[in-house]
Structure formats: structure tokens, C-alpha cells
Amino acid sequence: MSRRNPKGRDINGIVLLDKDTGLSSNAALQKVKRLFSAKKAGHTGSLDPLASGILPICLGQATKVAQFLLDDNKRYFVRGKLGENTDTLDCEGEVVQTQEHKHLSEATIKKATMSFVGDILQIPPMYSALKKDGQPLYKLARQGIEIERPPRPVTIHNIDFISYDKGIITLDVSCSKGTYIRSLIQDIGNQLGCGAHVIELRRTGFAHIDISETIKFSELETLVTEDFKSLDAYIFPSEQMLPNIQNVSLDVQQTIDIKYGRSILSEQKTEQHTVKLFDPQQQFLGIGELTPDGVIAPKRLFV
Template sequence: MSRRSPKGRDINGIVLLDKDVGLSSNTALQEVKRLFFAKKAGHTGALDPLASGILPICLGQATKIAQFLLEDNKRYFVRGKLGQMSDTGDCEGSIIKTQPFEHLSDSEIAKAAISFKGNILQIPPMYSALKRNGQPLYKLARQSIEVKRESRPVTIHKIIYLGYENGMLSLEVTCSKGTYIRTLIEDIGKRLDCSAHVVELRRTGFAHIDTSQTFKFSDLKVLASDDYQALDEKIFASEAMLPNLEDVYLSEIQSVDIKFGREVQTDKQGLLKVKLFDDKKQFLGIGQRQENGIIAPKRLFV
């Protein structure tokens, strides 16, 4: 049974929220935190208010692995409107440029979109949470201040062209961390010389997770009760969200050493991050294995 305190419950794990359109990621986080009466919570992979879809909410100790979740690929459904550029890159902004697009054929649009598959460079949008001298870019943008941004490498693993109708382009995109879908749609518009902006965006995949494994806040709210049992059954174990990391099971002595911040020797070699389990197969956190097999603690649940 989870321990209670006036400040919240000590619960650990991840809630896979299907965020609704119109909510900021922080608002969604606070709603889930209150519903579960969690002492500590954080989200990973923020979504704009315009966007819906998978938003992992980390509870308790699970906030320590948020940075590792961010490394995973994401998948999106996106609709972009051709012929118009917005100052935010989406339909929440003001239209600042219009261009003809009616002459474009379906095949031309498909070819332009699919050409972005692979390793590309993107210039982050001004309306983003990236910081310049400690100030988020979107706050500068709201003051009509624009600063130079360096292009960054990202990878578009897959683009599925879903069609084009009445000026609307539809795509499914699988991409690496740090990819801005708004920028992708804008860049497709530039390549077609017609401008474009996002009108609908939904995150449909996050690492090995898809929307069939998520919960709407309204669904979770129905499960609320004084003992939290039904809600807690919807919490994913932190280690289940890291399927690509190798499992390493430690002895009792090694488990004690790791918990005290000491390195341990294993018989496997190779430089990589690993999931650590103690002698009772309880998840301890993330370790960093060196080429010589020595594992150092990186982010532990202790």
C-alpha cells in the first residue's frame, strides 16, 4: 500500500496520458499529479497545447529516468495547410504570408514531403521552449524579438504520405528526439514554394508505446477512489518504459555497493547504459557500463 502524507503519496512509475487538445503539458501534469495525490511528478516530451497524444507523466522516483525517455523516437500524425505561413508555425498564430498552392499536383506534394526522410538539419522555431541566456525563446517571440538559431541535426526515420485534399497535407512521421514537426511542415512548404503551417498534430507513438496503451484524463478520473487502488493499476513500472536498455542483475554485495555510489565489476563488456536490478530483482535504476565491464551508478531509485 502506498504511504500517505499531507504532501502526497510516495508512488513511483509512469502514467501514459493521452493529452487533449487545448491543454498545456504542465496543466496536464498538474491534473494527473492531483488526481493520483502524488508527492512528486514530472512530464517528459512536452506537447504544445495544439497537439494531442502520448504524454508520459513520471511519478516519484520515475522522474529520474525522464531524460532517458527523451532519447527515444516519436511518431506523429500531422495535417498541414498549404499556402499560408503563420508566425508560430501552427494555426494558433497569425498568418504572415500567403502564396498560391492550387497549381501543385498530388505527386509533387508527396515527392517534396518524402524528400525529408533521413538525416536533415532543422532550425528550431522561435516559438519553442529552447532557452537563450536563460530566457525561453517563445517569451522573446511574444515580445517580437527574434534571435539567430543554429541549425541542428535530426533524423526523420519514416514519412508516410497519407494524402492531400483541399489544401491540406496529411502525413505520419517517425522521428528522432529534438525534431520539430512544425518546422518540418514549414520546410515542406518552402520546398514547394507555397508556405505551410500545422493545423493538427497528434503524437501516436513514443518509443515502443502507442495510443492503445494510454489513458485520457477523463478515463482516469472515473477510477478515482479513496484507496487509489484502481488508479494505481494504471501506473506502468519505470523499467517497462526502457525496453532498449540491457538488464543487469546484481548480487547482494553489488547491490549494496551500487546504492552507496560505488562501481561494480561485471563479466560483460561494452560501453552502454543498462538497467540495474538487485538480488531480489527489484529495479534500482540506470547504470553506465564501461568497456572493461565496470558499471557506475548513473540514476538510482534510492
């Protein structure tokens, strides 16, 4: 008899996967879900197949906190090639424009790059998962359809200019949610008058998570056992993944009320609107919404 429940296990928490290149985020998610025999799973902050790096995989009820992880900042290691624009803004697409770049000095390139630090407006790429009338833009792009995309505000917190060599710029970028690094690289190239596209992209930071805390799928595969204990050691509690959201402890009656979907009155003060809720045994209950007058309404509960 198979040791795996055909319906999957009721496990809750987050696996910090280091996604390999050449794999879509959904494909990585399905591989992890099968390996852990999880009944339910979802990912946060999808990565292009070209990109590698941090991809949090939420198992079970942890999928309910995915949206709160998405709100955090990201960090990327990226290499871009000057002189060529592609239709996908990366090396997997077709070159649509070629321009000379050899006359550009490193100082000129660095100055143009640093001009993007701060609050900027960015046009999302057509090859993206953003939707128009329910249709992902990348599906329209594959049909040769291009639609107007309004610029969106994003923030580039910092750019560490690592190097420039033979037409290749190497950067370390810290940015807000919703930032497209492919668009950033093309915009830098266009400002220089030569165009550019991404040839390597790796997410090295996600909220408070560093790439050193992640594990590759090939490493997870070596931990498979009958009792899942070695694998399950790599499941982090959901509440640990939300360190910037303040904790609120509830008493017995408040816990009962929250579980039944009722709002409660709390004496605990916080400047945050979103709070993590814990029962008297310090078990994580989920996410609540706190009003200025101290009323907590249930938002996403683990019950």
C-alpha cells in the first residue's frame, strides 16, 4: 500500500524554495506539492522561467497569508546586455532592435543606472502575468497583440553597480513589490540610447528572507522518507514569515468570537492596521484588521 494519502496531507507552513532556471513558478509549485504530498499549496511572487532564486511555497492554510508576503520588498542580482532590445525584455525573446553601445563609458552607464533609484513610473512588459479583461498579457503577446499599459509607480530602493564588462552590466537591485527588473534593464538601456535586455536574473531577497535560507528542489528530494520528518523540518510556520506584522494575543472568549467570524474589542494598541492573532496558548489563528478604536475584525483565519 502506498504511504501517500491520495488526497494529500493536511500540512501548514511555508517552504523557502530556491527555484532553478528553466522552470515556471507553477511547475516548481506542483513539484514541491507532490514531494510533500500536500493537500493544498500555492506560491507567492512568481518568477519567470529564466529567473532563479527565492520562491516561497505556501502549504495548506499558509496560502491564506500569501498576499501579505507579496507586499514586501524584493532584492535581485541581474545581468543585462546592452545594445539589444528583445520582445520579451530578456534573452529568451527575439531581438527587435540593435543599437551601438561601445562608445559608452562605464561612468556614463553607471550615472544612467543610478538615475532610476527612487520613486519611478514603470510600464509593465507585455510578457507578464498581468491581466486585461481576464486574459494574461503574455497570452495576448504570443498572439502578436500589444495593448497600452499605463505606467505604474514603483520604488527602486537601491542599486549596487557591481560591474560593466564587454557590454554586460551587473547589478544588485533592491525594490518594492510590483517592480519588473526586465523593464528596469530595458529602461536603463533606452536612456543610454542603445537598449538592453536581461540575460540573468536571480531573486536573492524576499521581505526578510535571504537566499542563504532557501533550499533547492534537488536537495529536498534527498530528504524523502516514509514519515516525512526530514522534509517537514523545512516547513516554516506561517507567522515566522510575517515578522513586520504585530502580534495580538487574545483571551478565551475573544478567541471563540474571532473563530466564529465576530469582531472583538482589544485593549492592545498598535499603529498597524493588519495584525497577527494568537490564542491563549499562543497558537497562530490568522490575520485580523484593527481599527483606530480598537476593534479587530477577522480577515484571514487558520480555522
